[in-house]
Amino acid sequence: MNEHVIHRVRDLPSAHLLGAGTAMCAGCGGLGALHQVYDVLGEKTVFVNAAGCMTLLANYPFTPFKGSWLYTAMASAPAGAQGVRDALDVLLAQGRLPPAEDLAPVVLTGDGSAYGMGLSATSAAIERGLDFLYLCYDNEGYGNTGQQSSGATPHAARTATSAGGRGHPGFKKDLFAIWAAHAPAYVATVIGAEPLDLARKVETAIGLKGPRLILALAPCPTGWDFEPAALVDVGRLAVNTGIFPLKEYRDGRITHTRIPRPRLPVEAYLSTQGRFAHLFSPRRDDAAIAAIQAQVDRYWQGVA
Amino acid sequence: MYRIRFHGRGGQGMKTASCILGDAFFAEGFEVQDAPRYGAERRGAPIFAYVRADRAAINERGIIARPDLVVVADDTLVTVPAAAVLQGVGARTVLLICSNDDAATWTARLKRDCRVLTLPAPAAPEAGQAQAGVGALCAGAAAALVGVIGRAALERAVAAELAAHGAPVVARNTAQALAAYDALAAHQGLVSAGGAVDAGARAPVDWIDLAAEDAAAAAPDIHATATSLKAATGLWRVMRPVIDHAHCHKCSWICSTLCPDSAIAVDADHAPRIDYDHCKGCLVCVAVCPSHAIRAIPERGAAGAVP
Ligand SMILES: Cc1ncc(C[n+]2csc(CCOP(=O)(O)OP(=O)(O)O)c2C)c(N)n1
Numbered sequence A: 001m002n003e004h005v006i007h008r009v010r011d012l013p014s015a016h017l018l019g020a021g022t023a024m025c026a027g028c029g030g031l032g033a034l035h036q037v038y039d040v041l042g043e044k045t046v047f048v049n050a051a052g053c054m055t056l057l058a059n060y061p062f063t064p065f066k067g068s069w070l071y072t073a074m075a076s077a078p079a080g081a082q083g084v085r086d087a088l089d090v091l092l093a094q095g096r097l098p099p100a101e102d103l104a105p106v107v108l109t110g111d112g113s114a115y116g117m118g119l120s121a122t123s124a125a126i127e128r129g130l131d132f133l134y135l136c137y138d139n140e141g142y143g144n145t146g147q148q149s150s151g152a153t154p155h156a157a158r159t160a161t162s163a164g165g166r167g168h169p170g171f172k173k174d175l176f177a178i179w180a181a182h183a184p185a186y187v188a189t190v191i192g193a194e195p196l197d198l199a200r201k202v203e204t205a206i207g208l209k210g211p212r213l214i215l216a217l218a219p220c221p222t223g224w225d226f227e228p229a230a231l232v233d234v235g236r237l238a239v240n241t242g243i244f245p246l247k248e249y250r251d252g253r254i255t256h257t258r259i260p261r262p263r264l265p266v267e268a269y270l271s272t273q274g275r276f277a278h279l280f281s282p283r284r285d286d287a288a289i290a291a292i293q294a295q296v297d298r299y300w301q302g303v304a
Numbered sequence B: 001m002y003r004i005r006f007h008g009r010g011g012q013g014m015k016t017a018s019c020i021l022g023d024a025f026f027a028e029g030f031e032v033q034d035a036p037r038y039g040a041e042r043r044g045a046p047i048f049a050y051v052r053a054d055r056a057a058i059n060e061r062g063i064i065a066r067p068d069l070v071v072v073a074d075d076t077l078v079t080v081p082a083a084a085v086l087q088g089v090g091a092r093t094v095l096l097i098c099s100n101d102d103a104a105t106w107t108a109r110l111k112r113d114c115r116v117l118t119l120p121a122p123a124a125p126e127a128g129q130a131q132a133g134v135g136a137l138c139a140g141a142a143a144a145l146v147g148v149i150g151r152a153a154l155e156r157a158v159a160a161e162l163a164a165h166g167a168p169v170v171a172r173n174t175a176q177a178l179a180a181y182d183a184l185a186a187h188q189g190l191v192s193a194g195g196a197v198d199a200g201a202r203a204p205v206d207w208i209d210l211a212a213e214d215a216a217a218a219a220p221d222i223h224a225t226a227t228s229l230k231a232a233t234g235l236w237r238v239m240r241p242v243i244d245h246a247h248c249h250k251c252s253w254i255c256s257t258l259c260p261d262s263a264i265a266v267d268a269d270h271a272p273r274i275d276y277d278h279c280k281g282c283l284v285c286v287a288v289c290p291s292h293a294i295r296a297i298p299e300r301g302a303a304g305a306v307p
């Protein structure tokens, strides 16, 4: 049995659902992922969006979506999705909404919500078995307010709140593992730079019921300090250096959908971004680079 | 009070310009306000920042409606309504435009009685290169035109504002600021401080009473979809991607899928088409096309571009 319609790149949609004309930065990796995800999800979606860059998508009376969009506080998007799901279920039960017109609630938040402020509401929604899709575009910081550090900021990255010579002292939380520990229906990591992998995972997610997370690494030219044109290069390097593993969780099992061979050294990725520039100049910080490499090596040793 | 507005595109350093000028005014003993306007502070998008400076406490707030000086870093913004470059520009306003057209050309073009000056436009970036910041240049030019800021105060302000970026950046920007300051030496003091605005003398607002409407009328639903298409983000573009259809092998998905802005559609015959009304000029498509069939040309002067 093969549940996929998308087998090859030729099967990717070439007409795009998401409208142009949004206020996202030129070369925004989050928008790039969203437009690809939306093409697969289709029009029958209600986006429930917590405060962040993507809030600027639907700026009344403008919207890039073909359907509804709901704005919530940063901590509450999964609760908003619960409300939407409940309302739809009531309408369906009362026969006021034909089943063919049912909609899918899709939570859309940045990492600030997904890894931090919204984690409690997320955990509770998974616990209740809410039938929803969560799309997190992870730009590894509070992008909309000027890239302060968040629970998703990687070690050593310079942010507005970690501007010293060593960058962010903390380590990126493992949101994939946090979700997987709840044993939800589906968890997957994706990136816009790998459209086929992304489309197949979104397809899989649509076919399942219950809580599902699509976690998209979202290279952010503005917050990470790289040229917008390098968006896809930066994304591919995140995958090929093993820093961002492409994987999925389903039925209690984790599968890596791409094992980078050969795995490039992490500095190939780090050196593309101004937020890591202090690791290379004025003096190369070999110890810090080696520590990041060691962490990535340790991860992949565990994958085998 | 001096009221100064800097207009540019996101990434050109207008906020930096306002910070440097504010610092320099402060060093000369002025009370100062400097701030960027809150909005779509996106690279390439029209943005502005403003500075107020006075010997006395400043009680005025908000966007500057009647500027004494307007500095325009990118002349393609002058005709963009959303940029509001000419808002409140009157006979006593000095308008400094970074442009390769001269002041006489702009005076004739704008048909305004304001005083127009020009500085040479910054060069367009090479494909894949960062757009050069001109914040220090604009601050240096403004410092000269107000005539109350010394060269030393300007130099210290650049160093103070950009210290975090390291010595080479400070050196480059200091040179930029001082060159602009010196280039406008003949116009020292051309800009005069505007008078106080008496809040009490303001014409009262014509209030309109709005009845508490039914929600359906007060917050109408939008039933149209993808209304974002009404926003012309093509105006953000500094560089324009151009497809060479002779070299495109019609892979039909790479540029179209990877364009983050959904600005490339694929025709029935598999040929990609760029939507220039919305393409923001990120040049991702140029970087990803495997047959190198898309190149970047400067927007300035490109066919059909503004002006
Ligand atoms: C409770 C709360 N705190 C702070 C803010 C201000 N705020 C608006 S957007 C934002 C950043 C959100 O970061 P993230 O979720 O990562 O999204 P991004 O901006 O990166 O897209 C913040 C802090 C808010 N809206 N609500």
Ligand code: SF4
Pocket: A023, A024, A025, A027, A028, A029, A030, A031, A053, A139, A143, A144, A218, A219, A220, A221, A222, A223
């Ligand atoms: S700041 Fe980053 S995430 Fe936010 S719109 Fe800009 S590129 Fe996208």
Ligand code: SF4
Pocket: B243, B247, B248, B249, B250, B251, B252, B253, B254, B255, B256, B271, B272, B288, B289, B290, B291, B292, B293, B294
């Ligand atoms: S990526 Fe290049 S070859 Fe493929 S459709 Fe676009 S322009 Fe043509």
Ligand code: SF4
Pocket: A027, B241, B258, B259, B260, B261, B262, B263, B264, B274, B275, B278, B279, B280, B281, B282, B283, B284, B285, B286
């Ligand atoms: S430059 Fe290319 S990739 Fe970027 S918005 Fe324009 S068409 Fe899309």
Ligand SMILES: [Mg+2]
Pocket: A052, A110, A111, A112, A137, A138, A139, A140, A141, A142, A143, A144, A150
């Ligand atoms: Mg974020």
